[in-house]
Amino acid sequence: MGPLEGLTVLEIASLGPGPFCAMVLADLGAEVVRVDRQEAPTGAPLAAIDPLNRSRRSVALDLKHPEAAGVVLRLVEGADVLLEGFRPGVAERLGIGPEPCLARNPRLVYGRMTGWGQDGPLAPRAGHDIDYLAVAGVLHPIGRAGALPTPPLNLVADFGGGGMLLALGILAALWERERSGRGQVVDAAMVDGSALLAAMFHGMRAAGAWSDERGANLLDSGAPFYDCYPTADGGFMAVGALEPQFFLALLAGLGIDPDSVPFQYDRDGWPVLRERLAAAFLARTRDEWEQVFATLDGCVAPVLTMGEAPHHPHNSARGTFVEVGGVVQPAPAPRFGRTPAGMPSPPVAAGAHTETVLTRFGFSSEEVAALRASGVAG
Numbered sequence: 001m002g003p004l005e006g007l008t009v010l011e012i013a014s015l016g017p018g019p020f021c022a023m024v025l026a027d028l029g030a031e032v033v034r035v036d037r038q039e040a041p042t043g044a045p046l047a048a049i050d051p052l053n054r055s056r057r058s059v060a061l062d063l064k065h066p067e068a069a070g071v072v073l074r075l076v077e078g079a080d081v082l083l084e085g086f087r088p089g090v091a092e093r094l095g096i097g098p099e100p101c102l103a104r105n106p107r108l109v110y111g112r113m114t115g116w117g118q119d120g121p122l123a124p125r126a127g128h129d130i131d132y133l134a135v136a137g138v139l140h141p142i143g144r145a146g147a148l149p150t151p152p153l154n155l156v157a158d159f160g161g162g163g164m165l166l167a168l169g170i171l172a173a174l175w176e177r178e179r180s181g182r183g184q185v186v187d188a189a190m191v192d193g194s195a196l197l198a199a200m201f202h203g204m205r206a207a208g209a210w211s212d213e214r215g216a217n218l219l220d221s222g223a224p225f226y227d228c229y230p231t232a233d234g235g236f237m238a239v240g241a242l243e244p245q246f247f248l249a250l251l252a253g254l255g256i257d258p259d260s261v262p263f264q265y266d267r268d269g270w271p272v273l274r275e276r277l278a279a280a281f282l283a284r285t286r287d288e289w290e291q292v293f294a295t296l297d298g299c300v301a302p303v304l305t306m307g308e309a310p311h312h313p314h315n316s317a318r319g320t321f322v323e324v325g326g327v328v329q330p331a332p333a334p335r336f337g338r339t340p341a342g343m344p345s346p347p348v349a350a351g352a353h354t355e356t357v358l359t360r361f362g363f364s365s366e367e368v369a370a371l372r373a374s375g376v377a378g
Contacts, residue, residue, distance in 0.1 A: 001029050001339075001340070001341060001342030002027070002028045002029020002030075002332075002336070002339055002340070002341040002342060003028055003029055003336050003339040003341075004025060004028040004029040004030040005029035005030075005339070006029075006031075007025070007029070007030040007031065007080050007081065007174075008030070008031050008033070008078060008079045008080050008081070009022060009025050009026070009030045009031065009032045009033070009079065009080065009081040009082075009083065010033055010035065010072075010075050010076060010079040010081065010082045010083070011032055011033065011034045011035065011056070011082075011083045012034075012035050012063075012072075012082070012083060012084040012085070012086070012091075012096070013034050013035060013036045013037060013350075014083075014084070014085030014086070014113065015085070016052075016085075016129075016154070016158045016159075016162070016163070017085070017113050017158045017159060017162030017163035017166065017190065018083055018084070018085035018113045018163065018166075019050075019052040019053060019163075020052055020158070020159050020162070020163030020164070021083060021111070021113065021162075021163040021164070021166045021167045021170070022034070022052075022056070022083055023051065023052050023053070023054060023055065024163070024164065024167045025081070025167060025170070026054070026055035026056060026344070027054075027055065027332035027333075027341050027344060028332065028336075028341055029339070029341060029342070030081075031057075032055065032056050032057070033056070033057050033058070033059060033075070033079075033353075033357050034053075034056045034057070034058045034059070035058075035059055035060075035061055035063070035072065035075075036058050036059070036060045036061075036350035036351060037060065037061075037062070037063070037350065038060045038061070038062050038350070038351065038375075038378035047347065048347055048349070049325065049326075049327050049346075049347065050347060051324070051327065051329040051330070051344075051347075053347035053348075054324055054325075054329075054344040054345060054346060054347055055344045055345050056347070056348065057348070057352070057353040057356070057357055058348050058349070058350055058351055058352050058353055058354070058357075059075075059351065059353060059354045059357040059358060059377070060350050060351025060354050060377060060378035061376060061377055061378070062375055062376055062377075062378070063094050063096070064094070065374070065375060065376045067371070067374060067376045068094070068095075068376050069094060069095030069096050069100070070095075071358075071371065071376060071377070072095075072096045072101075073095075073096065073100060073101065073104045074361060074362065074363070075357075075361050076096075076101045076104050076105050076108060077104055077105050077361070077362075078360075078361045078362070079105065079108060080107070080108070080109065080174065081108070081109045081110075081111060081170055081174070082096075082101055082108060082109075082110050082111065083111045083113065083166070083170075084096070084110075084111070084112060084113070085112075085113040085114065086114075087114065087124060087126075088114060088117075088118045088119070088123050088124060089124075091112075098110045098112075098185045102183060102185075105183070106181075106182055106183060107177060107181065107182065107183045108183040109170055109173040109174055109177065109183045109184065109186060110183065110184070110185045110186065111166050111169065111170050111186045111188065112185060112186065112187050112188065113162060113163070113166050113188050113190075114187075114188070114189055114190070115127040115128070115131070115132050115157070115162075115189065115190045115191060116132070116189060116190075116191055117187060117189030117191065117192060118187045118189075122135070122191075128154070129151070129154035129156065129157040129158045129190070130151050130154070130157075132157040132161070132189075132190040132191040132194050133151070133152075133156055133157050133194050134149075135191055136157070136161075136191050136192075136194035136195040136198070137195065137198065138156060138157075138194045138195065138197070138198050139151070140212070140214065141201065141210075141212070141214055141217070141220055142214075142220065143214050143215060143220070143221075144214070144215040144220075144221050145213070145214060145215030145216055145221075145222065146215070147214070147215065149214070156194055156197060157190040157191070157193065157194045158190065160193065160194075160197055161190050161191075161192070161193025161194035161195075161196065161197050162188065162190040162193055164193075165188055165192075165193040165196070166186065166188035169186040169188055170186055172186075173186050204217075218242070222270075223242075223270065224270050224273045224274035224277055225239055225240075225241045225242065225247055225250065225264060225273070225277075226239065226240055226241070226242060227239055227274075228303060229277060229278055229281035229282075230278075230281065230282065231281055231282065231284060231285050231286040231288075231289060232282055232283060232284055232285050232288075233285040233286060233287075235285065235286030235287075235302065235303065236286065236302075236303035237281055237286060237289050237290075237300055237301070237302060237303065238300070238301045238302070238303050239277070239298075239299065239300050240299040240300075240301075241298055241299045241300070242299070244264060245297070246297060246298055246299045247264045247298075249296045249297050249298035249299075250277075250296075250298035250299070250300060252296065252298070253289075253292050253293050253296045253298050253300065254277065254280040254281070255280065256276060256277075256280060260276075261273050261276050286302050286303075287302070289302070290302045309321070310328050319331055322343065322344070324343070324344050324345070324346055325345075325346030325347070327346075329344075331344075332344065350378075351377075351378045354368075354372075354377050354378065355368050358371070358377065
């Protein structure tokens with residue numbers, strides 16, 4: 001099921017962007033086998049329901065055991081892709097770095113997910129999404145005027161600039177392999193990916209259309225027609241009326257005469273315009289405003305909670321969310337007309353398929369028993 005059916009991915013268990021990348025590939029039809037630790041990791045209860053872990057088979061190995069590298073290398077022989085998210089040098093110390101893996105399977109695409117990349121002065125250092133955004137210059141512009149920079153959850157570096165870009169890099173390497181017959185290493189760094197996501201803003205800054213002053217620009221809550229407004233019931237409406245025709249529809253929905261407010265792109269008039277928009281939105285509830293703008297192209301939408309989003313009529317109609325193992329979660333995306341993705345399967349316990357996976361990759365029953373007895377496999 002899905003356009004990646006027939007692709008085999010070996011995922012060395014990690015956190016955040018690595019599993020996200022593997023989830024995307026699995027959603028689109030790849031067979032993903034995760035190499036888990038034998039002991040229960042921190043956050044194991046969450047792992048049992050985390051959508052990032054869906055649609056996998058799991059083999060449990062003690063990667064620090066002297067014989068474990070040999071097991072992984074045999075798995076590599078039957079894989080198209082290997083994903084790992086260790087700090088630089090760790091995979092090499094474990095004996096499963098790019099050199100031995102590519103020697104065993106020259107067609108392997110070896111995907112590496114790190115925060116700082118495989119080289120550079122920060123490469124060996126720890127970090128999280130917020131740190132990569134900070135150094136990439138992406139965190140500074142996010143936030144309101146006079147306020148601290150606002151972390152955008154961990155969506156930008158971990159998942160957008162990290163896991164998603166690694167998935168793209170892997171698919172690009174697979175396409176190149178069709179011509180060369182050779183695999184290669186894909187070095188995906190979250191700091192690089194975060195910087196790339198901000199390419200448009202570098203262009204705007206170079207053109208004089210973006211300043212380093214937070215909350216004073218077109219898309220950072222500086223413009224009153226691109227912001228969120230509270231409603232009478234404590235909800236919020238999101239406004240993105242950038243173009244003149246959408247701005248006029250916004251004013252029409254709010255019952256504001258265009259001649260009574262400053263010109264849309266007159267920055268000196270933005271404070272007055274913001275006051276008028278804010279006062280208007282406070283007059284009704286969020287649901288009432290949603291009905292008002294249901295037939296108006298004013299680029300206005302209700303700000304839904306995560307619990308509300310799956311029940312919105314549009315999301316329901318498209319099947320944007322699905323229930324997997326009793327957990328409501330986003331459905332696979334994007335959509336394919338001829339090779340649609342199937343329904344994801346729930347996460348499994350670490351090592352749930354150890355024997356099945358090892359057998360599938362050519363290990364005999366005697367070898368599997370020996371690996372269990374020695375503590376390599378669990």
